Amino acid sequence: MAKKRVLVVGGGLAGLAASMKLAELDADVSLMSLTRVKRSHSACAQGGINSCNDLTRQLGDSEWRHLDDTLYGGDFLQHQPPVKELVYWAPQIIDLMDRLGVTFNRTPEGFRDQRRFGGTLFKRTAFAGATTGQQLLYALDEQVRRWQASGHVTKYESWDFLGLVQDSSGRCRGCVAQDLVTMEIRAIPADAVIIASGGCGGIFGRSTNSVACTGSAVSRVFQAGARYANAEFVQVHPTAIPGADKLRLISESARGEGGRVWVPREPQDARPPGAIPEKERLYFLEERYPKYGNLVPRDIATREIFNVCVKEGLSVDRGRMCVYLDVSHLPREMLDAKLAGILEIYEKFQGVDPRAAAMRIFPAVHYSMGGLWCDYERIAEGGLNLCSPRTQQTNLPGLFAIGECDYQYHGANRLGANSLVACIFSGLSVAGGVISYVNSLPNGLAAEQSAALFAAERRRHEARYREILARADSGPNPYRVQAELGELMTRVATVVRHNGELEQAYGRVRELEEEARRCAPSDRGEWANQNVVFVRALQDMFPLARTILKGALARDECRGAHYKPEFEPLGVDAADPAERRRQAEEWCDQFEQNNARWLKTTVASLDRDGEPQLAYEEVDTSLIPPRPRLYGVAGGDLIEQAFAERQARRAAGRKP
Amino acid sequence: MNAGARAEGGARSFIVRVLRQDRPGSEAYWESHSVVHEPDMNVISVLQRIAEQARTVEGKRVAPVVWECNCLEEVCGACTMIINGRVRQACTALVDRLLEERPGAIELRPMTKFPVLRDLLVDRTRIFAALHKVKAWVPVDSYHHMGPGPRRSQDEQQMAYHYSKCMSCGCCLEACPQFLKIELTRGRDESAEAFRARCFAAYDRSFMGAHAIAQVELFNQNPIGKMSARERLDALTSEGGIQNCGNAQNCVKVCPKDIPLTRAIALAGRHATLHALRNWFDR
Amino acid sequence: MNASAASVFGQNEFVLRRWHSLTGLLPIGAFLCFHLATNASILDGPELFQRRVGQIHSLGATTLVPLEWAFIFLPILFHGVIGLIIVSRGQRNVHLYPYATNWRYTLQRWSGVVAFLFIIWHVLHMHGWVHLPWWTEHVAAPLGGARFDPENVLTAATAIQASPLVFAVYLVGVLACVYHFTHGLWTMGITWGVWTSPRSQRTANILILGFGCIVALMGLGALIGMQVQDTKAGSAQSAPAAPLEEGR
Known part of the structure; x- marks a missing residue:
């Protein structure tokens, strides 16, 4: 019998975890990614990875409490069995990552050190310096390289996933993809396809996401019939550095150590922040939430910063929205000892020393709780049967979703440091189910499918590529269309949502979608043409953008990251x-x-x-x-x- | 919103000179673009504006400049290029600083030690080939639950963390006078696989560079990795190994992550010597 | 270099480079120090210098010639040839990365090439390469070589005083050798893993700089000593201090 072939789309934590586990189970893995997998967005995660551990256990913590914190933080919108399975696996996942060589910080006795993160009372978060995500990613990247060396994994790095190949019964039999250098379009047969392509921050223009996070792979399977769940839940992080190209996180710990958030009372006061006297400053968080001060929960901090700029017009700068996050009043030695890593990021990217002058920050789109709908098989005790082919499988047979682009673990709002563990867990846990699925395939493996099936799909995508290349010169500029989409989505569909605005925006997004269909590439070459790839990804942002808007419009309540003031209970x-x-x-x-x-x-x-239709599931x-x-x-x-x-x-x- | 900011900034603009190349092996040429100054600009946003404009300073319509980037936070290593003569990441290269360094114009060119695919996009496969060669991984038995990893001291963790921050960007290789470019061209009748194999063979015989030497140290200090230290030392002392280092120490100065590469090289040198002696006497 | 030679070099790269590194110190570096110290003794008068030379040559040709070849000429040839291969395989870039260590790296290459050429010429100039009468008479002497007579050390001074150019060549050559040796000592400490931390490398560098200055002063002393000798006055008669068992 031919070997089982599995295609993994996306090489971040989830995709790599799935690849290495599948390779261990003797599958033949094709790993596809827009970038070198080592350069995936998971590298950006700073804070840490959560699990109940020996230390917290003795202070009264348990997996059950981790489950409770996660559900409470997520406003109970998650199906509870998968989350239960996740938190019970979490300690083992950290142990595994430890064995794989992740450089977790240590206590003087040599144990893993833990810190406390938002949404819990326990020091549950293991961390590796200020770059935990990077360290986890590298450990998995190394393991996958090992399987690549032994011939179990074939990498398609710098390839764009164009679409699924489905047989007449609707089963996924592989994909069509394009090499981003040679522009060769090829059909790649596989017995199961796993989407692990991460978030879709690109829809919001600038966000904390990486450039590759356009959501295009997800959108392409969505357009092929996969369901998309909880699209309207998008996490916005309160403190990011506004940049011309991207918004970079400033961790919560800056406020934890005494940083204060303020704006000048005089709108757009031109003086440097240090020259503005105390009484002319508005410490709006401290003033409005005397109990919590600057450490109000993320969603509230985000809303207040947003309001002070948008509603009250008190943004520090005229050209863009931002407020001051000030640590300049704190002693330098303390800052260097506790916050050096964070302050260096600001200094590196803004060229200003935050020890001397207040930082300019603004909330930024950070994480998509929603994602491809996928299934699970519950067992009597409330956990999951991980050998079930239903595990992480979408409604399309043979298509699985894991990582940020699945919807299962974070409900309406994600808890800090839960995403890394969810990515690795879903990656590891999908493997058993995929193997069961492939073993149960009724009509042969992909390798035995007719060549015509693949050739036809390949031609279809080739035609789409040619159509974009051949568009008339007069079309709109794709970069401007994306900028407008991003600004619009950020304005109406992030922190505060109003039905009127959402409705209006939906109409405008439709228009922009029409424009995107006419966007002309300025590059007509057939070698490393990033321009055409961008135009294609841009077009594919719209189905998801409309689903986010429509979901937000329909949901008349406040839950987690979704906030509509009209429906806020008194x-x-x-x-x-x-x-x-x-x-x-x-x-x-x-x-x-x-x-x-x-x-x-x-x-x-x-x-x-192509109109998103919403249904609601218990x-x-x-x-x-x-x-x-x-x-x-x-x-x-x-x-x-x-x-x-x-x-x-x-x-x-x-x-x- | 943007227009307002631009007007306020006096719509100052500056020139960006880019060394472009359409295909591997084709002639490289310089092209100038004019970019309007905005606050907090870095080279990434400059390249984004150039892509949006797609017009040279002379008004000629051109294809956008091709380059590689992803995280824009200097943790992924993708956007490495030569900016004003020095190799670095485009995301942390701030326009205001660059213009102070060299007023009037910013100069961008691709890395010189790797084959150019197009414009600023280069093929850095060789970096990853070196990681294959030195077996840069912890060879665990399985991914089943086997309890926690070995306990490690804070000092060990700190050292390992330094080495394991390497994002394979290639700065250390670009600045290394001992690391020379290898560019092969695919034969007419050669399959992609055969060509790839030929490239890997050529890469294997040439200097692996500081990054790979540091990875040998990282994994040979790991309590589990240690068990297969000899395999890595064999790779380290094979053709293209540590002996090619010329101690110019540029690597450590251009490393964006401040990895103690020269310390790694010296330690690896010691271990390589002992390994060679042991091999000799145990033969 | 042809393909098979390259592959032989490649397969034994590590061992060859380690031997290359080792020979730089032992015997070549050690010999350099000894040689310069001996020559610097001319500052204490030609008699002492003559005595020292006499002591060396008292070993006799049957001993001295194999020693010379085994511990001086062949190691230098080996070190030089491998060194040239190394130089040809580097791409100096000090104009792009003008760091101190990169300057020293670059100088190490140039000084190595200069030193190697200088030594080849110097051995011809003073020694004549090989001591076969036919060779000395028909090849070495017409080329301006074999100027040194161990029985009369002032012949060396005469040779150096022959023209300012010769003196200049010696000056550059000796300094190149000294630089190459001492900086090589520093890189050797890294190559063999003696000093590993940046701090210890800095300390080692300072100590070696001091040592290098001493060796350089010996070299300069020897050269100046040669240059200021009154070669016409005493000439051949300046009494050998030790009886020579055998002249050549």
């Missing part, structure tokens, strides 16, 4: 205790009604006309019942109490 603001109690009960009623309506996965599919919340997320809500304590009493009453009612 807090408890009465003075009279009885009235307060009544308000809290009302809040709880509202919360429950809202969950009944909206605690559902948005599942989009494209219809014949979320499996069988392990931990959803409860309200009450950061910064007025009267939160009272609501929490009222809700807990309700839960207790219900539990008591169920027992007898």
